[in-house]
Amino acid sequence: MRNLLSPRWLGGAVLALALAGCDASRESVTLHERDAVPDNLSQWHVVEALDGTLSLNDRVTPYDLNTALFTDYAHKLRTVWMPEGTSAAYGEEDFEYPVGTIISKTFYYPLAEDGSVRRTDDYSQDFAGNGLNLSKVKLIETRMLVKRVDGWQALPYVWNEAQTDAVLEIAGDAKRLQMVSDDGSSTGFTYVVPDFNQCSGCHADNHTKKAVRPIGPRARHLNKSYAYESGGENQLIYWQQMGYLSGLPDLTEVPHNVNFKDATASLEERARSYLDINCGHCHNPSGAADTSGLMLYSAEQDMRKLGVCKPPVAAGTGSGDRRFAIVPGSPDESILNFRVESTDPGAMMPELGRSLTHEEGTELLKDWIASLPGNCS
Structure with a gap:
């Protein structure tokens, strides 16, 4: 466990948040203190590599955006989790997320038969339930945003080659990849994992306040249907129903970006x-x-x-x-x-x-x- 405020390594100081209905064999989501975040992504118990699947824990909810930020054709699995009994307050520009909220975004690529990565818009082979089928994808990184009392903390984790866990890399990373397109053409490129300061820089969209904030999970980006395991549902309605969002107005009053591919x-x-x-x-x-x-x-x-x-x-x-x-x-x-x-x-x-x-x-x-x-x- 790494102390981000000093060079010393710390052991404990975690707050375990019990979740109702969680499998007894799996630990519940764990909210670690700001100055003692773990070196391994698995210690958060938000998304974990278990039995060949990148698995989502109880109440860890996937979401998507109408149009997403381009990142070298990477696919992304986005999730949100909030402590039991808390919810985000609706705002047209920003939601007021409760302290303890954990937002994750896992960047990955579908695998080609030769082990290179595929450039494709097809997500159909990626998923195993709400999680990812690890035999079909190459995991690159998982970025975490954790809401603290004094604001958001950005944490970049880089996946190992065995896809068993991801390690905190404050200095970022770079991975050389070969990408094959559907027409058979191949391109070599370097995928760059941002360092801690770069994460904070992009997410501080108010340059005066310099406060880190989520960019994607805002009303105009979330106002769309998502194919949950229980069926298709507007994401904002779904968040409201599960207790993750309060103050949602009628959807006719909610801003709405479009899918840039929608003809x-x-x-x-x-x-x-x-x-x-x-x-x-x-x-x-x-x-x-x-x-x-x-x-x-x-x-x-x-x-x-x-x-x-x-x-x-x-x-x-x-x-x-x-x-x-x-x-x-x-x-x-x-x-x-x-x-x-x-x-x-x-x-x-x-x-x-x-x-x-x-x-x-x-x-x-x-x-x-x-x-x-x-x-x-």
């Missing part, structure tokens, strides 16, 4: 949802990119602030020698397209979380910008 949604809705989750945590009025003047979060309606005919604050490699963030009708002249397509660390956006270009996302943004009327003359 029944408008091109505008799809592009804005994509920019919101991938860029909005920095490009908002209080975010780390506030000085750029480029606002890509969902609530922004001023087209100039969205980048239309907006010159960059600073030129150079990051602009690709292009004059405006967005040139209506001309994605090839737009800085936005240059940066999301680039894999140059000095130019690419987002700056963290990817080594590859998201081809589907960049094509969407091209189509959207090509459809915009007007010019920058």
Whole structure:
């Protein structure tokens, strides 16, 4: 067990939270003290490798997002757990999560027959119940957000090759992977696990307060159906029914991002949802990119602030020698397209979380910008 506030290793100091209905052979979810977090993910008993499955403990609830942050085509298993008798209070922008909440996100890839990882949108072979079938997937990392009295704590755990446990890696990690696509083409790339400070940096979407907060589990991202083992249900309704959410208004009053791949949604809705989750945590009025003047979060309606005919604050490699963030009708002249397509660390956006270009996302943004009327003359 590691003490994050000193170089000494500590042994105990944990608060075990008993869960009703838990299998007697499995320990209940354990909430460790901030300054004595365990070195192994299994010691939390939230998600564990058991009998060939990455298994979810009692009341550890999976969830998904309408549109997710791109991370080198990795698949993700997201979960939330709250102490018995507590619930999150609904808020349109942020939920007020109770102290003791544990949010986890496990990054993994489906396995190809030759042991490389697959680039695919197909999740059908990944799951064994609510957990993951370990014979079908390669686990990379599990990131934890733990709600403390004084705020959220971010913890990165990296899985071992045997997929028996994950180890706390405050300094992050890098894994060289070979990815095969459905057309048979293969790409080598380096998957980068962020370090402790990078986790905190991305999740502090208010640059002034610098407080770590969850990005994904917010109303507009969660407002969708999820295929639970008991059947399909809107996630917010499901959280309310199980006691994880209070104050939920009628769903007609809840904001709703769309799936960026949903062809029944408008091109505008799809592009804005994509920019919101991938860029909005920095490009908002209080975010780390506030000085750029480029606002890509969902609530922004001023087209100039969205980048239309907006010159960059600073030129150079990051602009690709292009004059405006967005040139209506001309994605090839737009800085936005240059940066999301680039894999140059000095130019690419987002700056963290990817080594590859998201081809589907960049094509969407091209189509959207090509459809915009007007010019920058």
